[in-house]
Structures are given as C-alpha cells and as structure tokens.
Amino acid sequence: MVRTKKSIGSAVKALAEREPAFAGVIEKFGVPEPRSSDPGAQTLLRTIVGQQVSVAAARSMWAKLEAAFGSPPDLRKLRAATDEELRAAGISRQKSGYIRSLAELVLEPSEGGGGGGARGPGGPERGCRAVSGHEKPGSV
Numbered sequence: 001m002v003r004t005k006k007s008i009g010s011a012v013k014a015l016a017e018r019e020p021a022f023a024g025v026i027e028k029f030g031v032p033e034p035r036s037s038d039p040g041a042q043t044l045l046r047t048i049v050g051q052q053v054s055v056a057a058a059r060s061m062w063a064k065l066e067a068a069f070g071s072p073p074d075l076r077k078l079r080a081a082t083d084e085e086l087r088a089a090g091i092s093r094q095k096s097g098y099i100r101s102l103a104e105l106v107l108e109p110s111e112g113g114g115g116g117g118a119r120g121p122g123g124p125e126r127g128c129r130a131v132s133g134h135e136k137p138g139s140v
Contacts, residue, residue: 008034041106042072048098049091057090064089079103 012031016023037043049065050058068089069077078086079100086096 003034003036005031005034008032041075041102044102045073045078045099048095048102051095061090065091075103075107079107 009031012026016026037046046058046062049061053061065073068085069081081096081100083093083096086099087093091099
C-alpha cells in the first residue's frame, strides 16, 4: 500500500522508469506528498460526497451538508433526511441513498438493530459492500 514518502517514492520511480511522460511530470512537479484520512464514517461520507465531482464542487457540497446537518454532519439527521433535504445541500438522489445506507450501517449496532452493521459479522468490508449497493445489509 502506498502511504509513506518512501512507498510513494518507490512507486513513482517504478512508474517513471516505465513511462517517459510520467517521468517528465515528476521531474517538473516532484513526487506528491502522502495523503491520509482518519478512519471512520466521516471519511466515508466525504468520499461519497466527493465522488465524480470537482474538488471545488465537493467542498461546496460538504459546506452545505455541514450547514444543514451539523459539523461534522450528524448521521442520525442524515439517515432521516429526505431526498429533497439532501438535494438542497447539493447531494444527488443516488448519493442520498449511499449516505443514508452508511448512516444506517454505522448507527445500527449502537441502536440495537440486530444485524451487527459494519462492526458485526463480516466487519467493515461487509459494510462497505452494503453501502456501495453490491450487497443488501444482513445478506452475509
């Protein structure tokens, strides 16, 4: 996994050796710094919001989401939100479904849902598959 300066440097060096155009970009701009995010629901929520939109659009949507649902956004409020309420924050219908699914999976264990959510059988991997729509919660 590429997470440290050393691992990024090794990966970039290997790519530059294979692709001269890539080597030129690295020569001009340098090796990128490692980026990491805290584990948890807020990082997954930010990932959902930022999918297939520009950085500027994602920042705008995140600001609207925080204005409407708290900072950081309250998962209970997000789970209960209508498509129209989420749309007012710039969230598409599809992303609204993913956001509510994430909220349900995270909140379920602490609210006695019985299915174990992302922390139960199958763990976080099961939860991520369920959020992405590849699996229905409880089907593992």
